[in-house]
Amino acid sequence: MNWLRTSSFVSISTVLAFTAVIWYAAAVYLNSAVLIDKYERHKVEWDFSKLVDDSWSMDRPIMPAPHQIIFDLNKSIFKQKISSKRSLIYHGWVTISSTMVGFAMGGILGILLAVGIVHVPTLNKSVLPWIIASQTIPILAIAPMIIVGLGAIGVTGLLPKAIISAYLCFFPIAIGMVKGLRSPDPIHLDLMKTYNASKSQNFWKLRWPASTPFLFASFKVSIAISLVGAIVGELPAGARAGLGARLLTGSYYGQTIQIWSALIVASVLAATLVFLMTLLEKGVQKRMGVRL
């Protein structure tokens, strides 16, 4: 029976099952106050089992039970046409597309900046401290301003959200790439020198390949925050589509189940994106001859 205690699958599912039990209990506990109040106003007879039943099937619960969320997910993903405004696939797609555009923009910007910092000493001294300092600034606070500001000059839709995502994800990429491009040992740089390698050969044949592990580590971090940026970008100025808009309308109309299912979809998206990035990393490493 030793494998039972050492398998991480068993551990993870135990923790998950435990979470589900707590969740159901919390749903009863949190919803009971409203329900008991309602029973007493309508003078309905109630006992504990009725309370439990009702608290797991409320229309607008304070805390929805997991199966309610799953039903709602099923309803809004599989039972709707993809183009419908009620389909979470449609909203997820809106968010994902600005996430990807923002990630591409931020990635290119971050890499270019890192290349500049590594090769130009003045840039290194002057810009790098600002990049590090800007990580301490709550960038998301600027989100509404970018949306409204760009909206005022007629740029709306995908681009402003993508800019927020790009802004969020270029920092980790720039920092990671600077580290990565500087990671080759002096011994390797010396070897390149004995080959009389030019600056560009040095870059493409040594620095760039050496930086790929760092690049992918930063990619994984930044694609996750790129999604956060896209979601937060949908909050202000009343975006009509996207997971952030679902969160906002859910919170306006007290539709807790809708909030939770948007949240679940966002989490699944984030996990999928990071997972895809890991797959890509493994593929690239394999092609580069890394033994896994």
Add this chain to the structure above:
Amino acid sequence: MKNYIILNWIFCIGFLVQLIFSRVWMSHGSSTILFAFQPLLASFLVIYRPTVIKAMSGKILISLLILSGCIASLNSVHSAETGALSWGIWLYVVTLVGLLWQLMGFWSQIENLLNKNVAVAINLMVPVLFGGMLLYLWEMLTVGFDVPQVLLPPPTMIGMAFVNSLEMLWADFQQTFLKAVLAGFILGCGSGFIVAVMVDKIPFLQRGLLPLGNLASALPIVGVAPIMVMWFGFDWQSKAAVVMIMTFFPMLVNTLTGLKSTGQIELDLMHSYAADYWQMLIKVRLPNSLPFIFNALKINSTLALIGAIVAEFFGTPIVGMGFRISTEIGRMNVDVVWATIAVAALSGSFFYALLAFLERQFTGWHPSFRVG
């Protein structure tokens, strides 16, 4: 090799061209002309007396001369009527930025020759110069090209808004930072730490929680904000709850990794001293995990501020930084919004700097702080 000589020649020629063909921008008072001529002097100095940049006093002199050029062009751009600016000023500004760039190069080359304190000062000075250059360009371009204020107000306007609404900004700061962020930060980091120490004792839970914790730090946790607002009401408690959830997982994962990072040799040594679990934890394993814990604290300091501000987008009493941003943007008072963002940026940076300072104090023994 002598790139900077070429740069200075470009400035001299650009200066002459704008002086002969477009004198208009300098005519805003005689002091403008006087100040605008100073960088030309600096250029001649660099071209004909290249040794001047080797000496400290020479560098300071050149910096001051170039600075006066910035002042002249700022003065001119502010006193001109809109649309009355000539193209000459932009030629001047472009070449002046070239000089500024070269100046940063001069300052960043010398640090090895000097003693440590001066080197630190110069390492600070180059980024400050760069930031100053950005602010200068920001002011010049927004005022000169009459950029709509909704898009980007000039820094001076933001400064004015900051000074004029100090009281309001202080109230927002109290609500968002002193109440929501600090309470949530302490609760989240504290509970993350305690759970990590408890989980560490049970390997079974550890294997279950670590992958989930890692996953959770990739999830868009900010999304729980509307739920928390619904549960805990509009006041700062709901924001503190969001901050707490956001900061919990990074702390949990980092502390767990830190507790595992102690080497077997150290543990064996403690074992040979007959140390019990608590002695081992407090004397060896916790000190060893401090670098990881501080890493989590630093990550969390940024997350906490973001969480509190975003949570305020979902409903607040009529005070708070997130509330200020979302309402003032609706009333198109962009300068107040930028002032609020400046407050957020400053408080975030100070929070981070404080944690970095504490890290330095507590983990000074760690190899990553070794110099040379």
